[in-house]
Amino acid sequence: MKKLVSIMLAGVLFAGIADAQIYRWVDEHGNVHFGDCPPPECPAVEVPVRPGPSKEELERAQERLERLREEQRRAEEIRRQEAEAARLRKEEEQRIAAYRKSRCILARQNLHVLEVRRPVYYIDERGERVYLDDKTRTAEMERLRAEIVEFCD
Template sequence: MKLHYLGVALFGAALSLTGTSLPSAAQELYRWVDEDGKVHFGDRPPAEVQAKSIKAQLKPVNGAAPTRREDFPDLDREKKIEQEYQAKKRAQHSRSEQQRRTACAQARKQLKILQGRVYFVDEAGNESTISERQRVEEARKLEAQIRQLCG
């Protein structure tokens, strides 16, 4: 009797490993007991004995419940990550561009100041001037900075 169960189990396992499914006519499975008391299983009941269908009692061999859409990983996740990365990159570029424009405007303002009479006031309120050579040197530095920042 145990051999019959084992045979049915092995048959089912072999079908599941090969990916083969039973034809639609063989979707029924019957159980019957012969005159010697042995239990048999088959896809067609014998004519001489009364067989009972056990299809409702069995689970499908490859019968995993169909998965729902939310059970799958987010297929657009990689696309969303790339979009977020590009948005952050654009925002960072925008901030650095704004900083560059601010530095450019500041350098131009300082150069304009250096082109006139230049003097400095210290913390005590005393005025001090710079030499013409220092003024020209500072102006060159600012012009180079303007070329670099302002394009």
């Protein structure tokens, strides 16, 4: 795509050169030269040059160039948006993985504490210790096992 844009731009820029006279001549060493001003000591032959593009052709080329540039800008914007979306997805996946890992570790630690069969308590809103009874301990152990299954690989 960039190559096409470059070729079209070069064609537009150098269109004016085509109006100049081009000559061909051979020097005393037999080397062939081309130029717009032959040396006086060498016989030169005028080289026929095709006429440059018309004004309409130049305008069409410019319009094509602008369309190509706009397509390129859109494609770059799409690539930028896709890269940003991929970056956000990766960040979200990392955040979820960290959350799952912390939940897994916490569930395993708490289950271990409950399985040791020592008295376990928590502090309520009044600041008092509340000990877990056997029924609550068993229910909490089942809940923690379910969390381990859900969050641990």
